[in-house]
Every structure is written in structure tokens, then in C-alpha cells.
Amino acid sequence: MRVEIDRRSGFCFGVIKAIKSAENELKTTDKLYCLGDIVHNGMEVERLEKMGLQSVSRDEYMQMKDCKVLIRAHGEPPETYEHAKKNNIELIDATCPVVLTLQEKVKGSYESNKDKDGQVVIYGKKGHAEIIGLDGQIENKAIVLESINDVSQIDFSRPVSLYSQTTKRVEDFYAIADKVKSSMQPGVGLEIKDSICRQVSNRVPHLKQFAKEFDVVLFVAGHKSSNGWYLYTICKEENPRTHHVARTSEIDPAWLDGAESVGICGATSTPNWLMEEIAEWINQRNPS
Numbered sequence: 702m703r704v705e706i707d708r709r710s711g712f713c714f715g716v717i718k719a720i721k722s723a724e725n726e727l728k729t730t731d732k733l734y735c736l737g738d739i740v741h742n743g744m745e746v747e748r749l750e751k752m753g754l755q756s757v758s759r760d761e762y763m764q765m766k767d768c769k770v771l772i773r774a775h776g777e778p779p780e781t782y783e784h785a786k787k788n789n790i791e792l793i794d795a796t797c798p799v800v801l802t803l804q805e806k807v808k809g810s811y812e813s814n815k816d817k818d819g820q821v822v823i824y825g826k827k828g829h830a831e832i833i834g835l836d837g838q839i840e841n842k843a844i845v846l847e848s849i850n851d852v853s854q855i856d857f858s859r860p861v862s863l864y865s866q867t868t869k870r871v872e873d874f875y876a877i878a879d880k881v882k883s884s885m886q887p888g889v890g891l892e893i894k895d896s897i898c899r900q901v902s903n904r905v906p907h908l909k910q911f912a913k914e915f916d917v918v919l920f921v922a923g924h925k926s927s928n929g930w931y932l933y934t935i936c937k938e939e940n941p942r943t944h945h946v947a948r949t950s951e952i953d954p955a956w957l958d959g960a961e962s963v964g965i966c967g968a969t970s971t972p973n974w975l976m977e978e979i980a981e982w983i984n985q986r987n988p989s
Contacts, residue, residue: 702987703962706976707911710921713900713969715774715797716740720749722795723771727752733793734770736762736777737830740970742923744948748972759833766790775830776800778837799867800831803896804838810862810892811839817860817890820844822881824874825866826927832866849877852884860890867898868928868969871905901928901969905935908966912939915964917956919983920945921976922968929968936966948975949982957987 712720719739726733731753738746738756746756754771762770762781766788772781774797785792811821822844825832836843844854855861863881865874878893885891912918918940922929924947936943944956957963963983965976 702957702960702983703915704980704983704987705915705962705964706973706980707908707964707966709904709907710965710967710976711969711971711973712740713797713898715799715898715900716970718797719771719774719795720745722793723749723754724752726769726771726793727754730769732769734762734765734768736770736772736781737775738925739771739773740923741926741929742947742968742970742972742975744923744975745970745972769793772796773830774800776804776834778834778841780837796834797867799898799900800834803864803867804835806894806896807835807843807862807864808838810864810894811842814860814862814890819860819862819890820855822846822855822861822863823866824864824869824877829866829927831868835864835866846877849873849880852877852880855881855884857881857884858886858889861885862892862894864894864896866927867896868901868931869897870931871895871897871902901931904932904969908932908935909939911964911966912936912943915940915962916942916960917962918943918964918966919952919956919979920966920968921947921971921979923947923970926968926970929970932966932968946979949979952979952982954986957983 733754734757769791771793776796824846827845918936920933920936933945
């Protein structure tokens with residue numbers, strides 16, 4: 702059986718920055734807190750926990766003081782920084798530069814259209830860390846659309862600034878944009894801002910080709926990873942024998958029956974060592 706790992710899969714630069722920030726801090730301290738899971742991959746979270754990184758919830762964070770806390774790539778709302786200043790919390794800020802730029806743009810749209818009673822609309826997942834951070838930039842007044850069916854929440858008689866969570870599907874964003882554009886009342890302002898990170902979307906053409914080259918594809922990603930589910934569906938569309946797994950224990954050996962080749966790929970939140978581990982698991986059970 703031929704087993705091959707997609708070398709273009711794995712951490713994006715934003716996640717690499719966050720992981721390295723945590724590892725560097727843990728070289729000199731045995732206790733570092735992280736506001737939420739540092740990455741949406743349970744196996745990587747477990748690895749860093751063994752080094753001394755402890756994930757805390759937002760509620761827990763708001764009760765903390767006199768400590769060191771890492772802000773992950775997803776970014777945070779202003780209240781997180783305000784709490785740190787008031788409570789002697791040292792922040793290790795690993796917000797992804799792409800997310801940071803998006804926060805500034807969203808805030809700019811909100812401020813510039815405030816006197817026109819404008820609306821900031823974001824295509825994304827409610828409750829997602831990135832959305833919480835973006836919404837916080839504009840006093841939590843964003844209209845969050847989880848699908849094209851939610852566009853009815855918009856008042857089309859008022860100006861609209863449309864953005865997207867960075868990890869959403871490009872095609873879905875533009876379908877929503879077209880729907881909004883066709884629904885706006887004549888003469889009302891509309892700005893469409895494609896804020897999807899190309900670190901995710903640029904992988905799509907390659908993954909489509911990669912998925913076709915194997916009898917079976919194992920897509921490795923945490924179950925909470927937004928870009929993971931997106932990229933998994935891309936592979937699944939090209940190869941019906943694509944399976945989503947977060948760890949080796951989730952692999953059903955029956956998936957490999959009759960297969961002569963297995964491709965292993967993953968999300969921008971998937972560590973390379975985990976894909977290597979899964980490849981080794983397959984090779985041990987299917988020696989060439």
C-alpha cells in the first residue's frame with residue numbers, strides 16, 4: 702500500500718506563530734495560560750498541556766490576575782486587553798496578522814458609517830473565537846450570518862459593510878454577497894470586503910487534485926476546526942472515500958479494505974507530527 706502525506710497541509714503561519722510563542726514562553730516558565738484552546742486540534746493541545754500550557758475559558762480569565770496569558774491566533778475583543786491592564790496580567794499576543802488587519806478594517810467600517818446608521822455584517826460562525834474578537838471591535842453590534850438563509854436579518858434600507866470570518870468558504874461568501882447586493886434598496890451604500898484568508902482558500906485547487914490521486918483519503922483535523930471541515934468537504938467532493946479523523950483511534954480499518962493507496966492531508970490547524978503518526982499507524986498494519 703502506498704501511503705503519502707500532503708506536504709502542503711499543516712499549520713498556517715498564524716498558527717505557527719502562536720505555537721512558537723507558547724513553546725518559547727514554556728522554556729522559562731512552568732505555567733502559562735491560554736485564553737481558549739491555542740489551536741482547534743485536541744492532539745496538539747494535549748501536547749502543549751504536558752509542557753505546562755493551560756487553557757482557560759473567558760469566564761475564568763475574567764477572574765484572573767497576576768499571571769501570564771497567551772492570546773491565540775484567533776484574536777480577542779478589547780475587553781480582554783482592558784482586563785489585563787487592570788489586573789496585572791502579562792499578555793503574550795499571538796493574534797494572527799491577517800485577523801488583526803481584519804479587526805482594524807471592521808472597526809473602520811463601523812466608525813465611518815455610524816452617522817449613517819450603517820450595519821456591519823459578518824459571514825461566520827456565531828460563538829467562534831474570531832467572531833467574538835471581531836464583534837468586540839464594534840461594541841458587539843455585528844450581524845453574524847451563518848448561512849445565506851440568514852440574510853433576512855439585514856435591513857436593506859441601511860448601508861451595509863459585508864465581511865467574512867477568515868476561514869470560511871469563498872464560494873459561500875460570494876453567494877451571500879450576491880444575495881445582499883440584489884436585495885439592497887436603490888442608492889443605499891454597500892461595501893463587500895472579501896476577508897477570507899488565502900492560506901486556506903489557496904489550498905483548495907491543490908487538495909482537489911491530491912484527493913483524486915488516492916483510493917482512500919484521510920483528512921486529519923480537530924472536530925472544532927472551521928477550516929478543517931471546509932477543506933474536508935473539498936476533498937470529499939472529489940473523492941467519496943475521504944474520511945475525517947482527529948486521531949488514530951478514529952480510523953476504521955475497514956475504510957482501507959481493497960485500497961492500494963492512501964493520501965493523508967489536513968487543515969491549517971493540523972500539526973505535521975499528527976499526520977506522520979497516522980501514516981505510521983497505517984504502515985504498521987499494512988506492511989509493503
